[in-house]
Amino acid sequence: MNVASITEMWDRLTGTQPAPSHWLVGATALVALAAVVLRGVWHVTRNAVTIAHEGGHGLVALLTGRRLQGIRLHSDTSGLTVSRGRPHGPGMVFTAAAGYTAPPLLGLAGAGLLTAGHITALLWGATALLLVMLVMIRNAYGVLTVVVTGALFLLVSWITRAQVQAAFAYLVVWFLLLGGVRPVAELQGSRRRDRSGASDADQLARLTGTPAALWLLLFYVVALCSLFAGGRWLLVR
Template identity: 75%
Template sequence: MASTAATALPDLWDRLTGTQPDPELWVVVATALAALAVVVPHTLWRVARNAITIAHEGGHGLVALLTGRTLTGIQLHSDTSGLTVSRGKPYGLGMILTAAAGYTAPPLLGLGGAALLAAGRITLLLWAATALLLAMLVMIRNAYGVLTVVLTGGTFLLVSWLAGSQVQAAFAYAVVWFLLLGGVRPAFELQAKRSRGGAGDSDADQLARLTHVPAGLWLFLFHAVSLCSLMGGGRWLLGG
């Protein structure tokens, strides 16, 4: 038994840190088109946006912890909205970075994922995503949020352990394309709401109150991060 465990651990480490072959170009393009087909139609986006909300609220939570704030809890709602609550000074750099992390988290996660895939680290990407989802689950404070994170994390876990290498590669590329493409749409949705006089308590408006910088400039930052991430990440995924 001890010998088996001693052998299994190095094998597990090698699998985690090793590289996997890139999928064929048609797989990369097909997963990009599949992600686009989910992001563009309103009906499919309405459901898939839950995954972007997980990344959005996870970004708030992670940066809150990194800046020394106390993360109280995260809620995910069926209308794809979310709420992350942290304790600390209601002003200052930590609060500003925490507020700015939401809309920028999905595209930046996609960019990081694209970098891993470009380096052939498909297994590492899948396991890292699973670990982040498990860590986030501890902080979820409502039933719908628990269900959403469990289903998402369970999907990653099943693909990581049971699927073949080709399926893992296609799944990983589809996820990263979805983060890159899906990370662009929320900023445009926020812009549309603000043009109609809504979303008065959005992240951009909170940042405006914290920094005295107009909300429109923060919205421009969200657009810039998401579009630049899409261009850079897309180039990596396509082998540029």
């Protein structure tokens, strides 16, 4: 790869792209909403939320000094992230809290990039994060899910026209913003049915001595505030 090619790639990464039309922004929002609301579709698309959820656990575990052992993604859209370190303390708390907050916060960050016109940066950044996550996947289904998702981002960013890239980027961000709310509602419902105390909220309750309901409320606040702020940015632009 020569200097000219590297310069061109850098210019694409750091440069800005024109905003899509208002109808496209609205259309991608409706498609994303359907992908979250329709039960049959959600069973498939929820895998993307699980990737963000477990990736959030893994990233925060590393940032807080814990040793990340591996990530597993399952066909029922559940997942598991295993890290080693102190069983108590801030690092463990932040790691446990990162799962349900990661998808909406990623959506909010993506909305910020799109508002600034950095469509290519969003697509390439997402591809890079998926590549890093792939190294820590420890089961075949997880590898397949991350590879397919990463390949989709890569293909869209390299072989499609600017309008298609914009539509895909907005669809992804809308989906993360909207899809960050439903898992919290599902968590609330599952806690009513299952009293085993295995959920992230229950784990946080044991770690901090505070009610699990407060952590559930925090997850709702992060998801809804991210949806409101991110959606406003996208629609205003």
